[in-house]
Amino acid sequence: DQVIRLTDYRPTDFQLATVDMRVQLFAEHADVLTVLQLERRAGAPATADLVLDGDELALVSLALDGTPVDPSQYDATPQGLTIRGLPESGSFTLAIETRLQPQLNTQLMGLYRSGGVWCTQCEAEGFRRITYFLDRPDVLATYRVRVEADKAEAPVLLSNGNPAEHGLLDGGRHFAVWDDPFPKPSYLFALVAGDLDRLGDHFTTMSGRRVALDIYTEKGRAHEALYAMDALKRSMVWDEQRFGREYDLDVFSIVAISDFNMGAMENKGLNVFNHKYVLLDSETATDGDYAGVETVIAHEYFHNWTGNRITCRDWFQLCLKEGLTVYRDQEFSADERSAAVKRIASVRGLTAHQFPEDQGPLQHPVRPSEYREISNFYTATIYDKGAELVRMIATIVGQAGFRAGMDLYFARHDGDAATIEDFLACFVEATGADLTQFALWYSQAGTPVLKVEERFDADRGELTLTLGQHLAQGPAGTGTLPMHIPVRFGLVGANGQDLVPAPRDGAPVEGDVIHLRDAETTIVFEGLGERPYLSILRDFSAAVALRTSQRERDRLALARLDGNPFNRWRALSDLVGEALQAATIDARGGNPVRLNPAIAEALIATALDETLEPALRAQALSLPSEADIARLLGENVDPDAIHIARDAVVTAIGRQGEKRFAPLFAGLARQGAFSPDADSAGRRALASVLLDFLLAASGTPDRAVQQFRTADNMTEQFAALTMLCHRFPEDDATRDALAAFYSRFETNALVIDKWFSLQATVPSPSALATVRALTAHPAFRLANPNRARALIGAFAAGNQIGFNRADGAGYAFVAEMIQALDELNPQVAARIATAFRSWRCFDSGRREKARAALAQLSEMKGLSTDVKDIVERSLR
Numbered sequence: 001d002q003v004i005r006l007t008d009y010r011p012t013d014f015q016l017a018t019v020d021m022r023v024q025l026f027a028e029h030a031d032v033l034t035v036l037q038l039e040r041r042a043g044a045p046a047t048a049d050l051v052l053d054g055d056e057l058a059l060v061s062l063a064l065d066g067t068p069v070d071p072s073q074y075d076a077t078p079q080g081l082t083i084r085g086l087p088e089s090g091s092f093t094l095a096i097e098t099r100l101q102p103q104l105n106t107q108l109m110g111l112y113r114s115g116g117v118w119c120t121q122c123e124a125e126g127f128r129r130i131t132y133f134l135d136r137p138d139v140l141a142t143y144r145v146r147v148e149a150d151k152a153e154a155p156v157l158l159s160n161g162n163p164a165e166h167g168l169l170d171g172g173r174h175f176a177v178w179d180d181p182f183p184k185p186s187y188l189f190a191l192v193a194g195d196l197d198r199l200g201d202h203f204t205t206m207s208g209r210r211v212a213l214d215i216y217t218e219k220g221r222a223h224e225a226l227y228a229m230d231a232l233k234r235s236m237v238w239d240e241q242r243f244g245r246e247y248d249l250d251v252f253s254i255v256a257i258s259d260f261n262m263g264a265m266e267n268k269g270l271n272v273f274n275h276k277y278v279l280l281d282s283e284t285a286t287d288g289d290y291a292g293v294e295t296v297i298a299h300e301y302f303h304n305w306t307g308n309r310i311t312c313r314d315w316f317q318l319c320l321k322e323g324l325t326v327y328r329d330q331e332f333s334a335d336e337r338s339a340a341v342k343r344i345a346s347v348r349g350l351t352a353h354q355f356p357e358d359q360g361p362l363q364h365p366v367r368p369s370e371y372r373e374i375s376n377f378y379t380a381t382i383y384d385k386g387a388e389l390v391r392m393i394a395t396i397v398g399q400a401g402f403r404a405g406m407d408l409y410f411a412r413h414d415g416d417a418a419t420i421e422d423f424l425a426c427f428v429e430a431t432g433a434d435l436t437q438f439a440l441w442y443s444q445a446g447t448p449v450l451k452v453e454e455r456f457d458a459d460r461g462e463l464t465l466t467l468g469q470h471l472a473q474g475p476a477g478t479g480t481l482p483m484h485i486p487v488r489f490g491l492v493g494a495n496g497q498d499l500v501p502a503p504r505d506g507a508p509v510e511g512d513v514i515h516l517r518d519a520e521t522t523i524v525f526e527g528l529g530e531r532p533y534l535s536i537l538r539d540f541s542a543a544v545a546l547r548t549s550q551r552e553r554d555r556l557a558l559a560r561l562d563g564n565p566f567n568r569w570r571a572l573s574d575l576v577g578e579a580l581q582a583a584t585i586d587a588r589g590g591n592p593v594r595l596n597p598a599i600a601e602a603l604i605a606t607a608l609d610e611t612l613e614p615a616l617r618a619q620a621l622s623l624p625s626e627a628d629i630a631r632l633l634g635e636n637v638d639p640d641a642i643h644i645a646r647d648a649v650v651t652a653i654g655r656q657g658e659k660r661f662a663p664l665f666a667g668l669a670r671q672g673a674f675s676p677d678a679d680s681a682g683r684r685a686l687a688s689v690l691l692d693f694l695l696a697a698s699g700t701p702d703r704a705v706q707q708f709r710t711a712d713n714m715t716e717q718f719a720a721l722t723m724l725c726h727r728f729p730e731d732d733a734t735r736d737a738l739a740a741f742y743s744r745f746e747t748n749a750l751v752i753d754k755w756f757s758l759q760a761t762v763p764s765p766s767a768l769a770t771v772r773a774l775t776a777h778p779a780f781r782l783a784n785p786n787r788a789r790a791l792i793g794a795f796a797a798g799n800q801i802g803f804n805r806a807d808g809a810g811y812a813f814v815a816e817m818i819q820a821l822d823e824l825n826p827q828v829a830a831r832i833a834t835a836f837r838s839w840r841c842f843d844s845g846r847r848e849k850a851r852a853a854l855a856q857l858s859e860m861k862g863l864s865t866d867v868k869d870i871v872e873r874s875l876r
């Protein structure tokens with residue numbers, strides 16, 4: 001396995017125009033005939049060989065313009081096909097036959113079977129597991145695909161594009177032909193065949209075209225796709241209104257599959273989804289699941305323009321489609337739900353997942369310059385930091401400028417395989433902005449620290465701000481130059497009103513944005529009659545780690561007064577974060593944990609503040625997680641102390657607020673039928689955090705038992721079960737509830753996944769024994785990615801004290817499971833292995849145990865490139 005470098009990019013020697021495929025599906029094998037129409041590129045060497053990618057392929061036959069090719073003219077291996085002596089000019093056809101065994105494909109890349117259904121996953125390099133091909137995103141072609149199968153076994157036959165023909169064949173078989181008129185790279189190819197139910201609907205586009213919308217599910221479950229269908233239609237409307245983007249084919253289909261490596265895939269006109277992001281109803285899915293379905297449906301749909309109509313030149317440009325599409329789905333959710341709550345949730349996700357990645361051994365720039373295994377680069381950095389960069393561009397050029405730049409991007413690059421430079425050029429040309437320095441964000445890895453100091457001169461009425469940026473050189477070694485950081489801010493007056501800032505002439509301030517470009521900048525605001533409260537980095541306008549000199553008093557005031565709801569949340573969150581760090585130091589020293597009652601009071605007041613929407617109050621009351629506290633502490637972390645401290649802080653807040661929380665909790669009880677809408681979900685979220693405080697204060701499980709028994713929806717039932725398991729793991733009531741839950745939902749894999757993850761995340765050193773025992777449970781299947789993630793992934797990434805046990809048994813167990821999983825599915829194994837990424841933050845005892853587990857893993861024979869890459873980078 002070698003390193004692929006951005007600087008080595010060059011176009012192919014051959015150009016591909018059309019792909020004509022026939023895929024014949026049988027019980028034990030599949031025959032694939034692929035006819036490529038090719039031509040040597042102008043200027044390419046006349047003698048250059050055609051080198052096609054393959055992965056575990058078997059060549060059956062090869063013909064050039066209808067004549068079999070002499071074996072002396074080509075070399076075929078499972079990993080590639082090289083053909084010599086092809087025509088110097090003019091177009092020619094190559095017919096390639098391969099034979100596959102989809103039923104044995106446990107990697108779930110290429111063509112495989114899931115619950116009897118044939119389906120494909122090609123991004124990034126799965127198409128080469130179906131046929132020999134120029135399997136790279138800058139090779140675009142139109143596809144015509146004929147699928148054949150037994151009619152009873154696979155009444156539904158799908159591929160990309162529009163339906164062209166279908167009919168019967170001998171022996172109970174049938175066929176369907178699909179035509180995709182839009183040139184696409186191979187990673188967007190899809191094929192599905194099986195006995196599926198269909199939920200049908202339609203959408204009329206802004207220009208009046210009727211599009212058939214179909215969601216395919218396993219038998220008997222089409223009704224569980226109603227919410228997904230609704231989300232799809234809302235996404236289609238939104239993209240027309242917000243970005244002027246219309247859908248382009250006659251059909252748009254989604255297929256829900258139970259064995260899937262990730263969330264979903266945006267194949268042209270035929271999205272294939274993990275069924276987790278399609279199927280749900282109120283009895284089996286939580287509010288979080290509803291929000292997840294809405295987001296993923298929107299995300300994949302938005303890819304039709306940002307990813308499919310305009311794709312990436314090479315995989316180094318992955319954030320061009322992923323960061324941009326995440327930005328688009330975030331904006332959609334902000335418009336459909338509450339913008340402030342969505343922003344808080346996104347930022348919490350970014351700091352919980354991307355920051356540790358960016359600050360540890362797996363750090364890489366948003367546009368990497370090299371990789372060994374591209375599957376390992378579908379990361380929080382590419383997706384979520386990538387989205388933050390797009391958001392920063394929007395902040396720099398303004399909303400109207402952003403739309404103008406996007407319009408130019410769509411107009412200029414439709415049908416292209418584009419680069420980040422192409423994208424940035426559109427904003428520069430549309431708005432006149434200079435993004436030269438900003439572009440460093442794409443190449444420099446790491447989280448910049450933004451330091452803000454303030455000084456108020458009461459006599460002169462002047463506030464002086466000193467802003468400094470610092471980027472430490474990390475393991476990626478990608479540079480530390482000062483970047484262009486847009487810092488949104490406000491000056492808050494004593495009554496909470498925003499003062500109009502008057503920066504001294506020449507200051508880099510435009511409206512409410514400071515443009516920090518230097519390592520350090522000083523800005524003076526004049527004409528202030530009183531000292532304002534500084535509300536800095538509003539809405540998290542840049543992906544930085546903020547350090548302020550702000551005092552507790554100011555933060556408490558901002559938590560009450562700030563007109564920017566995001567910053568109001570952050571003021572509280574910073575206060576609580578600092579309190580939790582101090583509490584951890586107390587706990588570690590064996591001292592009683594203290595909490596400033598004023599901080600608890602600020603939280604309680606926020607909970608009771610009826611002017612704030614319940615979902616926002618719920619966010620304010622959800623304390624930083626144990627992993628968040630570990631990240632804030634940064635080094636020599638003792639997760640057991642964190643657990644004790646956090647629990648003590650929750651109990652202290654619960655006791656202080658109990659009398660006020662109880663009636664508030666009772667008042668949130670719903671009248672009438674369940675609804676998954678954002679307001680109702682927000683009320684449930686608030687009730688749920690209140691319940692946790694009440695349980696901590698009372699020390700008895702009664703309220704949770706009651707809620708578990710009477711809930712008529714999964715959100716409330718699962719919240720109660722979670723609190724029982726986490727707070728009262730040894731209680732009989734908990735054991736009974738877990739058993740009742742299992743037998744009620746035994747046949748619903750998605751709910752049983754929740755049952756597994758819940759037990760994997762019980763914060764106790766004994767969770768390891770539970771998890772190990774659950775690997776022998778009859779319902780556990782390592783080969784099913786959702787199940788493997790639910791048990792092993794959840795334990796490794798979501799159980800701070802279980803995984804990081806001081807004796808190293810958690811690390812050893814996870815390493816052992818990664819090795820076993822790697823033999824089946826390297827991609828999923830590698831993803832789980834990323835749980836080790838923060839190992840250097842722990843105390844020296846744990847560090848040594850983690851290093852040993854990683855080192856042992858890296859020496860295993862037969863390890864996949866995927867896992868080896870993660871393990872070796874983690875050790876660097």
Ligand code: B3K
Nearest residue numbers: 123124264265266375378
């Ligand atoms: N583009 C796919 C991800 C493919 C991951 C390949 N290992 C889903 C998405 O981001 O929309």
Ligand code: ZN
Nearest residue numbers: 299303322325
């Ligand atoms: Zn995506």
